[in-house]
Amino acid sequence: MKLKESIISITLLAGIFLFVGLLAAAQNDVQISDTSRIYQLNDQAYQYYYYSNLDSCKFFALQALQWSDKLLGLETVKNNEALLKRCKNLKAISLTNFARGIENKNITAARDTLTKALELVKETGNKREEAAIYTAFGTMYDFNGQSELAIQNHTKALELIREYGSRSEYAMKLTDLAVALRSNGSYGDALDKLMESLKISRELEDTSTIIETLLAMGFVYAFVEQWDDALSSQQEALKIFRLMNDSSGIARIYNDMGVTNMTSGNLDEALRLHRAALTIRLNSTEYYGTFASFVYIGQILEDFSDYEGAVENYKSGLQFAIKSGYKISIVDGHLSLGGAYMKLPDHEKALHQFEAAIKLSKEINDATGEARACMQIAKIYIGRNDHITALNWLNQAGEVAPKSNLKFLEEIYQSLAESYFKIGDPENAYKYILKYSDAKDSVITAENLEKITHLTNKLEFENKMALQKESNEKMMAIQQGQINRERLTRNIFLLGMLLAVVLGIIVLVRFREKQKLNRRLNETLANLRATQTQLVHAEKMASLGELTAGIAHEIQNPLNFVNNFSEVSVDLINELREEMAKGDQQEVDAISGDLQQNLEKIKEHGKRASSIVKGMLEHSRSGSNEKVPTDLNTLADEYLRLAYHGLRAKDKSFQSAFRMQADETLPNVNVVPQEIGRVMLNLINNAFYAVSEKTKAGINGYNPEVIVLTRRLNNTIEIRVTDNGSGIPDSVKDKIFQPFFTTKPTGQGTGLGLSMSYDIITKGHGGKLKLESEEGIGTVFIIELPT
Amino acid sequence: MKILVVDDEKDIQPLFEQRFRREIRNGEMKFEFAYSGEEALKYLNGNQHEAVLILSDINMPGMTGLELLDRIKKIYNEPPPFVMMITAYGDEENYKRAMELGADDFLTKPVDFTELKEKIKTLH
Structure with a gap:
């Protein structure tokens, strides 16, 4: 996120300098060397387009366009064929970027601009640029819901790139085409293209295409309601983004996974994911994304009947819609917020939002938005039994509503009929009842048609998948x-x-x-x-x-004893000889007793050292991990010391109290000791890390402490690792067990520790790993193991 | 001369008893052992002014040697016992903190008993 921000601010700065430079240059005549300027301006325009800042894209594209026109007007250019070609290409690129910059506001103009650009590149014969223009066409149609046209254009671009482009461009193009195919309901074909793209981009190790492809795949699976497959594609992409530390990408995937969960009806998970996306996006300049996250959260909260929460989220969402400059999202924002106010109910505030929606939707010719707002206002007046005012709004809604939106018309006609009936105008009521039943029939027909199409697409897809999964033997049998x-x-x-x-x-x-x-x-x-x-x-x-x-460190202690006891024994032998010579039998007995004890001690401490080494070997050994009855108290105590001394050895200034509170009645538990050891080490290390971070903050009177406690509950054994560090914020709690999640600075944590611990405890031992944490007070990780 | 040794390693007792075998037999020195900071304080409470020299490990579970040192120096003003700290880490940080808290001397593990004996003898 940081990187992206700095890229944006650098490009912005560069843009400003460039602009100033351009103003200065405008005083003089145009130079041939100005082509590089046009390249730069176009680069910038595309960057802004990529980050959804269409106004800036348009601004820079327009500059580029003006400059290329100036160049094309030069005599030197007109008389030099190679130069003329180059300038025409530049103009085509500028036109393409300009079209991208206006596609959200005026699709007709965007289409005409692209057509003009296409003519120019056909004159120059630049095939790659031609492909780029077809792609722009395709993307525009896709965005606008015209999937047939989108597919046609993406296919043209694909063919050109197959011939003239690189393999990586080809893979990217396949994914674009797949997205268009998906919008059209051709899920099977879409998946084929995506798999081809994935294969190529994996070979090329082209991460950005791998990610785009995985995400597109996720949605293909979601459309055919294969939620698990959808989520696993998304999770795979998430892994890559995490490895790349790309927070904007991570947010995007949380968003997509949130949508998948919303559609599959798993609202709790969806809420968690959208919140996670929001947390990241709030620290970015992705205003449209932030708006979307707020709206998703609002929708889920509305589903949970938490209207106040929904209002708060829609409100914030609206702010970001305004920041993003997408007028149609601002209308959406007003409508959502108004809807939530209605449910609160706070009709005055709701009215205010709907009026704002109407005003803006008129400005941008968003008929659907306007009609929806009118309809909502009408509902408020119906609720107040003011049917005359309601009728005004309903009629307005009926006038502006797009005639293609049958379902919406059905709702309007029904309300019109009811309101006319209420005010004692049976004639009009009857008229609208007829219209209503007409619309309803059409809606049912359309819905059935849609259902059938969707079902057919789904069946087709499943059939294709089933065929793919057929085993070779089965095919051999058929043969x-x-x-x-x-x-x-x-x-x-x-x-x-x-x-x-x-x-x-x-x-x-x-x-x-x-x-x-x-x-x-x-x-x-x-x-x-x-x-x-x-x-x-x-x-x-x-x-x-x-x-x-x-x-x-742990090994040093027993070794010291071994050394000391053997040294002291050498002295004792000398003394023993002296006493024997003297004939003091009593002293001889005492000394030989001591000698025997020392040899025992040497053996004991030698064993202690070797068991530590053995433990270390076990920790690193992989595979064949058997469950054996284990004394968890000893294990926990061992790892507590190891962790402490390990940290001390790395950082001598590190200080923390630590203590073991063992339940002595704990029975031996059947576990894989090295695995549970690894979990203990992980949790304890994290605990020490937490207290050391808090120590570094320099709070007066703070005494860092880590406690490991074991206890026996009914059918479980509990191990609690407690620290009095800064605690874990709620936003992090959700993610803490996810692979690659880490709050430690880069290079200090793999982000796998807790996720592996979680797997070891839950999958490996049928237990639970939980956490309780309060910010500013501390954290407890609780391992529960069945006895 | 009475010496209190504080260490969580219990085998420190036979080791000291043998290392100072002669001195103990002559009645030159008398050793008491405590296995934690808490235990050491308890002993000191019951036997005030008896221990002239306290030898304490720093890294112990529960109350650390440094905390013990702090308590001893704050509580037992007159006459303050001589406190020598022992730790496995001969690092500056612990040394400085021990000195700040009023430690009289500093030993590193593994303990050089010849050196320790010399130091104790100069205390007489």
């Missing part, structure tokens, strides 16, 4: 059957044989295709598995590093 049939038919008809051969070819071709798909799926799976193994190994090694320092 075998085919051969048998061939034998039969050979004896009967020549024609039959021919048919069988044709069928055989079809089956073979399909079989090959499926094999290819299967191979692709397997490759993807293998890639993912390999990555996962690497990450787990990295995390193990990271925690081993933390352990080593602690172990060095």
Whole structure:
């Protein structure tokens, strides 16, 4: 996020300098060297387009356009064919960017501008630029819901790029086309394109296309209601963004995952995700995204009947809609806020919002927005039994509402009929009842049609998927059957044989295709598995590093004893000889007793040291982890010390009290000791980290302390790791167990510790890992293990 | 001369008893052992002015050696016992803090008993 902000501010600054430079240059004549200026201006325009700042995109594109026109007017340019081509291309690029800058406000003008740009590049024969213009066309149509046209244009661009572009551009294009196909309901085709794109971009290690493709895939799966597949595509993209530390991307995926969960009806999770997206976006300049997050949260809260919460979110959302400059979102914002006020109910405030929506929607010719606002106002007056005023608004709504929105018309006619009836105008009431029933019939027909289309698309998709998943054996069986049939038919008809051969070819071709798909799926799976193994190994090694320092200290103590007791024993032997010479039997007995004790001590401390080394080896060893009855008190105590001394060794200024409160009645529990050890180490390290951060803040009278407590509950054993650090903010609590989430500075944490701990406790041991935290007071991590 | 040794490692007792075997037998020195800061304070409360020298480890669970030192120096004004701190970390930070809190001397683990004996003898 930081990076993006600085990119924007740098481009902005550069833009300002450039602009000033341009003003100065405008005094003089145009130079051929000005082409580089036009390139820069276009670059800037595109950057702004990419970050959804269309006004600035338009501004810079217009500058570029003016300059290219000036160049085209120069005699030197007109007389030099190569130069003329170059300038025409520049103009085409400027036109394309200009069209991008106005596509949200005036689609007709944008289309005409792009057509003009297309003519220019066709003159110059620049195929790559031609492809870019088709892409711009496609994106514009896609945004506008004209998916057939979008597909046509993206296909043209794809063909050009296949021939003239790079493989990476080709992969990107495939994804664009897939998005258009998806909008059109061709989910199966969309998925095919996405898989091809994913394969290429994986080979090229082109992360941005991988991510776009995964996200597009997520939505394909969501449209066919395969929520798990949708979420796992999104999560995979999330992993990449996390690795890249791209917070804006992370927010985008939280947003997408939120939408997936909203559509699948998992509202709690959706709320959590949208809030997570919002937290990130609030620190960015992505105003449109922030607006969207607020609105999603508002919608969910409305569903939960928390209207006050919804109002708060819509209000903030509206502010960001205004900042973003998207007029249509501002209208949406007013409508949403008004709707929530109605439910509160606060009709005055609601009216105020709807009036604002009407005013703005008139300005930008947003008929749907205007009609919806009128309808809402009418509802308020109906509620007050003021049917005359309501009728005014209803009629206005009926006039402006787009005739294609049957469902909305149905609602308007129904209200009109009811209100006319209430004021004693049966004639008009009857008229609207007729209109209402007409509209209703059409709505039902349209809905059925839509349902059927959707169902067909879904079935088609599922069929395709099912075919892909068919095992090779099954295909072999079909082939075998085919051969048998061939034998039969050979004896009967020549024609039959021919048919069988044709069928055989079809089956073979399909079989090959499926094999290819299967191979692709397997490759993807293998890639993912390999990555996962690497990450787990990295995390193990990271925690081993933390352990080593602690172990060095822990091992020093027993070694000191071994050294000391053997040294003192050498002295004792000398004394023993002296006393023997003297013949003092009593002293001889005492000394030999001591000697025996010392040898025991040496053995004991030697064992202690070797068990520490063994523990370290176990920690780093992978696989074949068996559950054995384990004394959790000893384990916890060991790791508490290891963690403390490990940190001390790294940072000598680190100070913290720590203590073990062991429940001595704890029975041995069947666990994998090295795994539980790893979890303990992780939690304790985090606890020490928390108190050391708070110490660094320099609060007077603060005594850092970490406590590890064990206790036996009914059917569970509880291990609590408590610290009195700064606590974990609510916004972080939700994410804390997610892989790659870390609040530590880059390089200090892998972000896998807690997520691995979570898996070890829940999946590996059937237990629970919970956290309780209060900001400013501290945090407790609670491990619950079944006995 | 009575010496109180504070360390959470219990085997420190046989070790000291053997290292100072002669001195103990001659009645030159007498050792008491406490396995935590809390235990040491309890002992001192019951036997005020008895211990002339206190040898304490710094890194102990519960009350650390530095906290113990602080308490001893604050509570026992007259005559203050001689407190020598022992720690596995011979770092500046602990040394400075111990000195600030009024430690009279500083030893690092592993303890050099010949040196310790010399130091104790100069106390006489």
